Amino acid sequence: MKMLSVRDRRDRPPEEGVVAELQGFAVDKAFFTSHKGILLETELYYQHFNRLNWPCLDFLRCVSAIIIFLVVSFAAVTSRDGAAIAAFVFGIILVSVFAYDAFKIYRTEMAPGAIQGECPCSVERRCPPQP
Incomplete structure (x- = not known):
């Protein structure tokens, strides 16, 4: 058309x-x-690609971002320039954000003790009733 x-x-x-x-x-x-x-x-x-483990791929995305930002941050700080130090600090902040995201993904989606039908919620929250 x-x-x-x-x-x-x-x-x-x-x-x-x-x-x-x-x-x-x-x-x-x-x-x-x-x-x-x-x-x-x-x-x-x-959603139609149900053979892919999306939580695992999201976890691997976070881990790869952590590795990349760590390498780039430490490479930037070697020049001892003001902008390089700012880049290092920014990179470390990003590493911590991605590490927290990876931790939350692992804890909620990929926890080794999670069984089908078991609620992966934390202790503080109440799980919805199971049908």
Whole structure:
């Protein structure tokens, strides 16, 4: 389906009804087969990939970010420049944020004692009733 430009719509006689209202929302089917379209589809429909362990992938993302920021932070602080020290501090803050995120992911999603049907909530919160 061809996307209409403003000039094409201006030169055509006005249409009436629902078709005229929805004309601006025309879908370009070629977009869905492009690289960007495929990437957006996988971002929107990640629930359909149920063979992937999403909590594990999220945990590995955090761990890899921790490693990268630690290496870059310590590499930046070797120059002893003012901006390098600020980069080191910022990197250490990011490492702590990612470490906390990895800890929370592990504790809530990947805890070794978690059994199917058992509520992974902390002791302070009440678990919802199981059906």
